[in-house]
Amino acid sequence: MHFASDNSGPVHPEVLTALAEANQGYQMAYGADTLMNEVRDQVRGIFEAPGAAVYLVATGTAANSLALATLSQPWETVFCSPVAHIHEDECNAPEFYSGAKLTLVPGGDKMSPEALRLSIEGEETRGVHGPQRGPVSITQVTERGSVYTLCELQALCRVAKDYDLPVHMDGARFTNALVALNCSPAEMTWKAGVDAVSFGGTKNGLMGVEAVVFFDESKAWEFELRRKRGAHLFSKHRFLSAQMAAYLKDDLWLRSARQANANCAQLANGLRAAGATFLHEPQANMIFASFPRSLHRKLHDAGAVYHLWGDTLEGTDEDEMLACRFVCDWSNPPEQIEQFLSLL
Amino acid sequence: MHFASDNSGPVHPEVLTALAEANQGYQMAYGADTLMNEVRDQVRGIFEAPGAAVYLVATGTAANSLALATLSQPWETVFCSPVAHIHEDECNAPEFYSGAKLTLVPGGDKMSPEALRLSIEGEETRGVHGPQRGPVSITQVTERGSVYTLCELQALCRVAKDYDLPVHMDGARFTNALVALNCSPAEMTWKAGVDAVSFGGTKNGLMGVEAVVFFDESKAWEFELRRKRGAHLFSKHRFLSAQMAAYLKDDLWLRSARQANANCAQLANGLRAAGATFLHEPQANMIFASFPRSLHRKLHDAGAVYHLWGDTLEGTDEDEMLACRFVCDWSNPPEQIEQFLSLL
Amino acid sequence: MHFASDNSGPVHPEVLTALAEANQGYQMAYGADTLMNEVRDQVRGIFEAPGAAVYLVATGTAANSLALATLSQPWETVFCSPVAHIHEDECNAPEFYSGAKLTLVPGGDKMSPEALRLSIEGEETRGVHGPQRGPVSITQVTERGSVYTLCELQALCRVAKDYDLPVHMDGARFTNALVALNCSPAEMTWKAGVDAVSFGGTKNGLMGVEAVVFFDESKAWEFELRRKRGAHLFSKHRFLSAQMAAYLKDDLWLRSARQANANCAQLANGLRAAGATFLHEPQANMIFASFPRSLHRKLHDAGAVYHLWGDTLEGTDEDEMLACRFVCDWSNPPEQIEQFLSLL
Amino acid sequence: MHFASDNSGPVHPEVLTALAEANQGYQMAYGADTLMNEVRDQVRGIFEAPGAAVYLVATGTAANSLALATLSQPWETVFCSPVAHIHEDECNAPEFYSGAKLTLVPGGDKMSPEALRLSIEGEETRGVHGPQRGPVSITQVTERGSVYTLCELQALCRVAKDYDLPVHMDGARFTNALVALNCSPAEMTWKAGVDAVSFGGTKNGLMGVEAVVFFDESKAWEFELRRKRGAHLFSKHRFLSAQMAAYLKDDLWLRSARQANANCAQLANGLRAAGATFLHEPQANMIFASFPRSLHRKLHDAGAVYHLWGDTLEGTDEDEMLACRFVCDWSNPPEQIEQFLSLL
Secondary structure: OEOOOOOOOOOOHHHHHHHHHHOOOOOOOOOOOHHHHHHHHHHHHHOOOOOOEEEEEOOHHHHHHHHHHHHOOOOEEEEEOOOOHHHHOOOOHHHHHHOOEEEEOOOOOOOOHHHHHHHHHOOOOOOOOOOEEEEEEEEOOOOOOOOOOHHHHHHHHHHHHHOOOOEEEEEOOHHHHHHHHOOOHHHHOOOOOOOEEEEEOHHHOOOOOEEEEEOOHHHHHHHHHHHHHOOOOOOOOHHHHHHHHHHHHHHHHHHHHHHHHHHHHHHHHHHHHOOOEEEEOOOOOEEEEEEEHHHHHHHHHOOOEOEEOOOOOOOOOOOOEEEEEEEOOOOOOHHHHHHHHHHO | OEOOOOOOOOOOHHHHHHHHHHOOOOOOOOOOOHHHHHHHHHHHHHOOOOOOEEEEEOOHHHHHHHHHHHHOOOOEEEEEOOOOHHHHOOOOHHHHHHOOEEEEOOOOOOOOHHHHHHHHHHOOOOOOOOOEEEEEEEEOOOOOOOOOOHHHHHHHHHHHHHOOOOEEEEEOOHHHHHHHHOOOHHHHOOOOOOOEEEEEOHHHOOOOOEEEEEOOHHHHHHHHHHHHHOOOOOOOOHHHHHHHHHHHHHHHHHHHHHHHHHHHHHHHHHHHHOOOEEEEOOOOOEEEEEEEHHHHHHHHHOOOEOEEOOOOOOOOOOOOEEEEEEEOOOOOOHHHHHHHHHHO | OEOOOOOOOOOOHHHHHHHHHHOOOOOOOOOOOHHHHHHHHHHHHHOOOOOOEEEEEOOHHHHHHHHHHHHOOOOEEEEEOOOOHHHHOOOOHHHHHHOOEEEEOOOOOOOOHHHHHHHHHOOOOOOOOOOEEEEEEEEOOOOOOOOOOHHHHHHHHHHHHHOOOOEEEEEOOHHHHHHHHOOOHHHHOOOOOOOEEEEEOHHHOOOOOEEEEEOOHHHHHHHHHHHHHOOOOOOOOHHHHHHHHHHHHHHHHHHHHHHHHHHHHHHHHHHHHOOOEEEEOOOOOEEEEEEEHHHHHHHHHOOOEOEEOOOOOOOOOOOOEEEEEEEOOOOOOHHHHHHHHHHO | OEOOOOOOOOOOHHHHHHHHHHOOOOOOOOOOOHHHHHHHHHHHHHOOOOOOEEEEEOOHHHHHHHHHHHHOOOOEEEEEOOOOHHHHOOOOHHHHHHOOEEEEOOOOOOOOHHHHHHHHHOOOOOOOOOOEEEEEEEEOOOOOOOOOOHHHHHHHHHHHHHOOOOEEEEEOOHHHHHHHHOOOHHHHOOOOOOOEEEEEOHHHOOOOOEEEEEOOHHHHHHHHHHHHHOOOOOOOOHHHHHHHHHHHHHHHHHHHHHHHHHHHHHHHHHHHHOOOEEEEOOOOOEEEEEEEHHHHHHHHHOOOEOEEOOOOOOOOOOOOEEEEEEEOOOOOOHHHHHHHHHHO
């Protein structure tokens, strides 16, 4: 009953198998492995973007920071949600890589087009004195488990385009959103107006691989240099390629995300039936819920692992509502979900 | 017959097995995995340094850049060899992470204590105007396949200590040097005066793991923050831990390096017998040799893979001496070495 | 009738005279001029801080950015008002120099101790993942013309000290606040808990000099190196020294600020009598007021120069209230103030 | 008898007069002063470059660092002399602003086209691994008092252009070189192939102003943002404009440089007659000479001020040759030069 995070579970067995298969003979290092050619084609294929530039790195923070650095200038500001991972959870890495600052678009978890427009309008009103307008970064799935609809994505991108600003998508949970929306990768990215995407794999069954995809190839060489300068170019790169190749083969990425979302829905239904309220309606593989301390205690004592969200189990008021977060991935054993539900 | 680099070979099977074993159940992310506790103890054990701070990253450039950034200030200069990897092959990553610049100590591949002292004396002569003296970085094995003796290391460190400068060792091929010197890790590092070491694994059978070891623990927290800010903290960190644990278990690190050096010696002997001359006397797992184009052509046509070093196979003078580089690792199949030798 | 900014007026004649006097014979460059010794003593004297480190730079942005860089680490965040100059008007310079990011303390122009505490509490809750808590930066006079009372300053500093955070004061209009509070520089800084201050001169009659004062001398050498690395160390430094020496001689700094505040009060009284409302109660040398377009037009046509604040003179509704900003300095000619008042 | 540096003398009286004249009434801040329009036209006029972008900063290090940052990318390397000011005397400022590193072209004070070509050829041989080729920076007058001829400049620029690299000229002593060559600013810059120049004023009679001139205007806006972000945009900018306007009016720049060079020649002739040898043949306003300790002592005792160059007056061997540096500027009083010569 481990629901702490989608990066605490194991790697999918098909990925391990692929690593072992890739471990034959010699391969040129630093991305010149033959597998990377396959990966490039696979990624271009699923995105219906034959001219896309495709790169692999090992962490989501690297993907986001390098992508944003490539899209921005050090005197610009990046527009994002106040709870964006790039703002709250990357220890200044985006700023380190880009030199840019972040402007937090007021509102909740999801940015609204109106709030984004106001934030953009608020910059470049002071000539060289304030930061200049830079990229818009959209987190899909959001940090609170919500999913932007295609309409919402298109509306945000339209605002960005009104100001000629590039759009980045932090897709650490890209596929969880994709299967929730039941749309194509192209629809969720370049067809909506996204220019570059951090296409996550680590939270969805890989060991540690994220692709960065630029739909405009002109940024490719700069990205390669930034990746090397950031110490994110792997010598034994074939093992990144192998993971991504396995991910995209036989729909593993889709199967994993569907399973994660299904697990999440099952949990959410159980919690709802038990009277829990949701801080955000669960739409992918994360639940932010609130229920009494007594129930938390019961779950905790039975061995369920998840994060309380700003609250603490300590306290004597058994009826007090405590907020918490559950995250599912492909690997949650069905019997443990059953066990969890039986406790509710 | 692949001798292009020690990062183009496969991962040692024991490492793959360890990855599979680590892939059970749930583990807290970002370095809080239980395996990392073992690794920390193992590393402290082999270095006889119970108080050392030990961290894992996935690339050698990350290890070097983060270590140097932690040991320096952005207004300082790092003293290193003109052919140091940090200068020639990391696309400004050390400068990016540290803000410091590099001062190239004149001379050849290896720094001499005298030349190092002169270089240090050449800085801080102009108050705030020039860069301030910063860390000394020693590459062991050097980029030309040489190994500093313990006496040489001690002498370099003594110079650094005369000026209160910290010493970093770029040990991408640490173990190849260690087995060549037949000494202990402690002797080759802190007992000689080294303050921090990039303890490489990737070139010696791992998939992509380097440890950074600080013998003075006071730099630990700063390093952790720099690692995260550099996007080098892995969420599924257990798979870095598993590699390093396997590396240090049952002497895999020593076995691999001994095999690599032995392969190299076998090759070097063959080349020597065939009349090749050595640009640098091979001391670990790298050979820089020179022999006639006709022999290169013969090897090439038979399928041997290695880098020419500033020369090209094209040309008509069959007697012209062309420089080249061979690198061995643990994985070179004996029959391929035999085959190679038979061609000489 | 020029009230656009306190950096658009002339330099005080006593300063020009001092520059001419300093222009005799030879002086060692880069801060080794004899005048700088006097300045150091003067500044230490007025701050009752015999051990303070005192440096001169030529722009307020340099003073703030270098001071904050010296007080912070690149993985930290600086707490400041959402309308702080360092956030809105320095084109990412504080981030460039420090590497740190800025956390905007919610609320208005002035930070409240409660809001500051909540903001500080909101960081360092995620280990290495979020930015670490860094300096608190207080703008005195604020960007909206308000003045923190000594009690308010003390309360903010107490919060910072509860978390061991250093406090920086952006005192671009330091003396305007000082004479408004009628207190001593020591009371407004180190006695309240401020660790370093940008002690502005440019907006109060100088040509371009700001002092940076650290009450803890241990940061002195780092600051000197940062200043040089930032290209802010003047070769003909005596001309910075001369300005600051003149500023502190015969109370020029106090006389200038008193005159500026008095001019402002006179203007504000006139505007109040004419029915203007104030967005912020004028407390030093700035007025943020609102009055009908018809009056703006009248003033404008008569030659008054000041900034509309997010509004525009164009429009046909003569009764519409338009916001604007007036800034006074020592130099406003009395007859022009008379003329302005006569228009109201 | 002060010959320590051309930044230790006074400001030219015509410049002080211009500052006083500029101190009338109100002027918009931050470069929007009306005088700057004149300055732009003046600079474009003397450079015969009607489309040039022209900016003012207050230090030579700022001019160089901002210009190089605008011409380069953070993964590049700047080619320069091993004794270039940007390498030896700017405390990592060029690296701080640009992110690029410096490649020292082997040889002496002046770069030769052959050595430059070899250095350029030595980079970009390792794909993304090494730094990429970036701007060439030429110091004119060099740090050793030599002047590149027009032929030499053209040859260096041709090499740069062969690789499509931009050329920067560090002209801290631009006018001293210009009058030594008796050529036009255009001939010494864009006609030879220079793309951007730090056009120095401070060492030639100004208080603290350097112009940065880009012959290709497309870099203008980026430079403006970099200047602000670097905290080098002056609010009371009119006082920078006034200095540069006075400098270019009535040939003050040329008169000052001619006087400095003439003073230097007079000194050099006297030294030569007294048996001094020259480390570099004096060509502008600097002398690097060597003569016996006894003569140094005599000069020193008579009050002459200049820097020994790596040597020290202490010692008992009166015949030992000690190296030293003399720098002249426009302000050396004729009677002091007479007095100095009479001592030889």
